[in-house]
Amino acid sequence: MKRRDFLYMTGMGLGATILPKAGLLGKDVPLDAPWYSVDTAIKKELADVALNEARAKGATYTDVRIGRYLNQYVITREDKVQNIVNTESYGIGIRVIANGSWGFAATDKMDKDSIAKTAQLAVAIAKENAKLLTEPVQLAPQKGYGEVSWKAPIEKNAFDVPVKEKAELLLSANAAAMKAGANYINSYMFLVNEQKYFASSDGSYIDQDVHRIWPTFTITRIDAKTGKFETRNALSAPVGMGYEYLIPKASEKIAGPTTLYKKRYDILEDAQLGAKQAGDKLTAKSVEAGKYDLILDPSHLWLTIHESVGHPSELDRVLGYEANFAGTSFLTLDKWESKKFNFGSKLVNIMADKTQPGSLGAVGYDDEGVGTGKWDLIKDGILVNYQTIRDQAHILGLNASQGCCYADSWSDVQFQRMPNVSLQPGKTKASPQDLIKNVEKGIYIIGDGSFSIDQQRYNFQFGGQLFYEIKNGKIVGMLKDVAYQANTQEFWNACVGVADESDYRLGGSFFDGKGQPMQVSAVSHGSSTAHFKGINVINTARKI
Structure with missing residues (x-):
């Protein structure tokens, strides 16, 4: 399955909102590529090029966002891995105020000349936009923070976990569901890492590392006599955590008619119970x-x-x-x-x-x-x-x-x-x-x-x-x-x-x-x- 087909299929099943992003996932990267981040000194140097060029061209305010976005999606069905997507997108967006109006331009050419030209374009766009302005932009004051950083407090970076291990976990969940009576199961694991660097003419240079993970599935049970079917989706929550989310703690289990945990998720237990509950729905009142x-x-x-x-x-x-x-x-x-x-x-x-x-x-x-x-x-x-x-x-x-x-x-x-x-x-x-x-x-x-x-x-x-x-x-x-x-x-x-x-x-x-x-x-x-x-x-x- 090609990435374009994957986006279409999962977009239909998990929400059409993902479809417009097909062109922005970036380039494919090897599945075994090690996780790394770009050195902050390099990002600061590139950001200063944009800040200085925008100011020279007449911007009264500028902010710069250098982003490296990693996306990994693992998709399975019953006993098969249907697709694996592993991409990287890297570039810079420059936003300015000139003549009281916003302007914005972006590029994935990360050399100083290209960044300077992009800053010039952002200012030119702002000046053109200003011709249609009825009142100037009013920005709330914001102090500069200097050089600071923030990292999501993850325990285990999911991008460091081998893809094979993630696929095997999904296939194990599928097997548990099939053994418990499921006729079909599709399971997915979505991973996102946003490495974001922000710089502004207010004096901020902010480096952030954001992680998100979402394991999920859809189980289908069919009544062979009537042809009717029922489904049960995973009861997982997408979270801002690392791979530790998939390592449940028994002490966090919530009492009730289904498998729920306080902060973590047991996909194997949920898949097994989900298959039973989908069957129960067939005969429910x-x-x-x-x-x-x-x-x-x-x-x-x-x-x-x-x-x-x-x-x-x-x-x-x-x-x-x-x-x-x-x-x-x-x-x-x-x-x-x-x-x-x-x-x-x-x-x-x-x-x-x-x-x-x-x-x-x-x-x-x-x-x-x-x-x-x-x-x-x-x-x-x-x-x-x-x-x-x-x-x-x-x-x-x-x-x-x-x-x-x-x-x-x-x-x-x-x-x-x-x-x-x-x-x-x-x-x-x-x-x-x-x-x-x-x-x-x-x-x-x-x-x-x-x-x-x-x-x-x-x-x-x-x-x-x-x-x-x-x-x-x-x-x-x-x-x-x-x-x-x-x-x-x-x-x-x-x-x-x-x-x-x-x-x-x-x-x-x-x-x-x-x-x-x-x-x-x-x-x-x-x-x-x-x-x-x-x-x-x-x-x-x-x-x-």
Whole structure:
């Protein structure tokens, strides 16, 4: 299978957001190529060329991003390795302000003359853009940090693990699933290493090393008599960790009807149980539509948070900059200005965080050289803030950016992207079992599934992977054909319970698309299990 075919196939199965990046994965590199990083002294020397040339041509501000991006994807099906992708992309992006306007240019020719010419082009573009400007760019002030670095706190670099070992792990998971009754299984392992160097005319020289990993699979079980089938996707979360993520700790296991761990993942156990559960879904009772209390596991709730909280609190979406592609937001500025907009119940506390260890969005500095932190978006159910970058901060009256700038490649201009956005755990001691005890008629949902949400991130529908019926405080059996519908405000106001910190876990998106041309980013969303009262549930079964 060629890389282009792989991108098409996995894009269809795992999200079309990966497709536009086909030309940006870079060049193929040998599978046994050793992991290394470019010397920071070399990167600083090249960055200074760009900074000096841009200033000489009239730029009042310049930032430079030198990026080396490694991508490795291992794809298997049953007892075969279908494809292995191992690529490197290396280049420089230069962004400037001249005559009050932005300009950007990039190149993969990493010699000083080419970099100088690219800086000249960025300034020329800015000056042309300025002719159409209605008001100049207003950048929030940002001090220079000098020469600093940040590295993801990984224990085992996944790029140092032989590809053969990774493939064998996936094939072992496949074998476990097939032995447990699966008819088909596709399994994947996605690895990303972003080696990012940022320099700016503010006086920052920042070197960062970012790692991400996502092992996942899809299992299919078929009823030979009826020809009907059911699937069960992996309950793994993509994370900002090294290969240690795939070395589970028994002490982290979460009690419940499926295989879940606090911070790590057992793909063999999940594949074996997933095959059984896909079979159970074949004989599960089809849900009766109506109002139910929902107990939502973090492996499911992360996606609802992402779509109904993360995206609508992006300030560029609020301002309408995303209207042409993915819609705007119902969280308009007047709601924030009122300081009393009731987003959810008083139990709903949602925080943005770019520092959380192990999360996909964790970095020391964003792609504008802003040191990262965390802040409240929803406090005691009230909308209190958004997500901003340097040229947006003045709109909210902020003195500094919140560090939400990101570009998925050296060849793309950076723009506002979502930080980790998470529901905070309940303050009262409570386990998922404690929440279930309070439910007379409900459904416990595990894992993410298909979803739909309108262009303002208000009306939505979400499915899942596993559904369990709750009666009189007890789980009584499995259900299928379940999806729930609500609008964002009524849903979060229906939150009547959140488990405590001991149940807190991360989910997330490895390929979250935004912008035109589209870029992808990776972002985590944490929560503990939560209870939502009186939510409308529909039956999704189709009669043929």
